[in-house]
Amino acid sequence: GQQVMQIPQYQHVQEGEDFTTYCNSSTTLSNIQWYKQRPGGHPVFLIQLVKSGEVKKQKRLTFQFGEAKKNSSLHITATQTTDVGTYFCAGPHRDDKIIFGKGTRLHILP
Amino acid sequence: SAVISQKPSRDICQRGTSLTIQCQVDSQVTMMFWYRQQPGQSLTLIATANQGSEATYESGFVIDKFPISRPNLTFSTLTVSNMSPEDSSIYLCSVERGIVGYNEQFFGPGTRLTVL
Known part of the structure; x- marks a missing residue:
């Protein structure tokens, strides 16, 4: 079956420091979504990418969708404790x- | 956005008993989803609750164990039946909202279930 690996x-x-997490799908995706879950919280939608090669930015967060629409990445520049x-x-x-x-669990060292 | 509430927020239950979790959305939605998230793990879709028809269950989940009700477009319940410690998990409901081709999922705060 279809798998989404991170x-x-x-x-x-x-x-x-910067942080990057990578997502790979076994099949081509029509879109990919990213969520953030704080400790003890519930997942919160961050963004959705739809187009091949799409790049979107939200302040220090950069999201990328691969040309083949089978992989994606989330990059955070200059991490803060709130990250x-x-x-x-998710696909x-x-x-x-x-x-x-x-999921990728990010821990920030002060 | 969507405002979703769940009851109870947490519960500790005895083996063999059942617990019904309620999910209320602030506006009408066609589909509601029930997920399970075990500690430190990802989200696993249990079933999709459709108003006016039976829920659609994912592989590994059955109606006898997780009966679902969807009496109207803003409310759903998930029952965890005949519980065992392996059912200890966080149960989340979610809805999808957005324009065509751009749907984001909104999650409720979750119900943290511990089975002794």
Whole structure:
């Protein structure tokens, strides 16, 4: 079946360093979504990418969708303590139901 | 955006009992989704709750274990039946909202279930 894989599973960075998480799908995706879940919270939608090669920015966050629409990345520049959490990518499965990747847990060292 | 509430927020239950989780949305939606998230894990879709028809279950989840109701377009319940410690998890409901081709999911705050 369709799978959405994310790496790394965990990432510890010093505050101020950059962070990147990668998402790969076994099949071509019509779109990809990114969510952030703070510790003890629920997933919150960040962005959706639809076009091949699309790049979108939200302040220090840069999202990219691969040309083949099978991979995506989220890059955070100059991390801050507020960036702590788990970042999930998600892509539509059959019947447009969303499949979530396993997530990348980001921990910021002060 | 969508405002979603869930009840209860958390519960501790005994093995063999059942718990019904309620999900209320602030406006009408066609589909509501129920997810399970075990500690430190990703979200796994349990089923899609459709108003006016039976829920659609994902592989590995069955109606006898997770009966779902969807009496109207703003409300749904998920029951976790005959619970065992393996059912300890966070259960989240979500809705999809947006324009065609751009749908984002909004999640409720979740119900943290511990089964002893």
